Amino acid sequence: MELTKTHLDDAICPVARTAEIISGKWTLLIIRDLTSGVKRFNQLERSLCGISPKTLSERLRSLEEEGVLLRRTFAEVPPRVEYSLTEKGRDLVGVIESMRSYGKRWLCDDQTNQK
């Protein structure tokens, strides 16, 4: 495939557009955690060792704006906030599964390979 002008125009390339959404380690791991169902902020914060509340909030907001996840607030005291994947978000699971099988094949030595 010769490097042609259209090839240079990354803005329309599906790979580049998807890369923009999932670029950044935390975004992928948030989506990975939401694939197992609805989560609250502190559940995500506990699962993602090392993420700051500020970074987690920013990533959740940009994923919400991108239409990948849904944020629901329940009028309770204190208010309850839950995050879940939209259909567009659940469809990212295919990308995550291909990463899991790649990681298992190339990046995890045998004894740690029980994920």
Add this chain to the structure above:
Amino acid sequence: MELTKTHLDDAICPVARTAEIISGKWTLLIIRDLTSGVKRFNQLERSLCGISPKTLSERLRSLEEEGVLLRRTFAEVPPRVEYSLTEKGRDLVGVIESMRSYGKRWLCDDQTNQK
């Protein structure tokens, strides 16, 4: 899947490990470009609109250290340097293909959808 202690230990998770390698938009696009065969530095630089030579060199070096690509130098005047994917690199094509189909489905409106 309950959030258990092992779940917190991201270091061994195949998804997190793969995310570390491909995090960052440029890395994915470099791998995407190398899937179509051997490339030289300036070919990659031309294809990746907006990348600086410094960033491109850094990404190529870290992918080489990760074993994802091979750098070959030919003793010519001027010296010729070529980059190609290793088997470990070619195996990332599955991740890229899953991103391409996701991007085509959710992120590209119809008239731009010829990639």
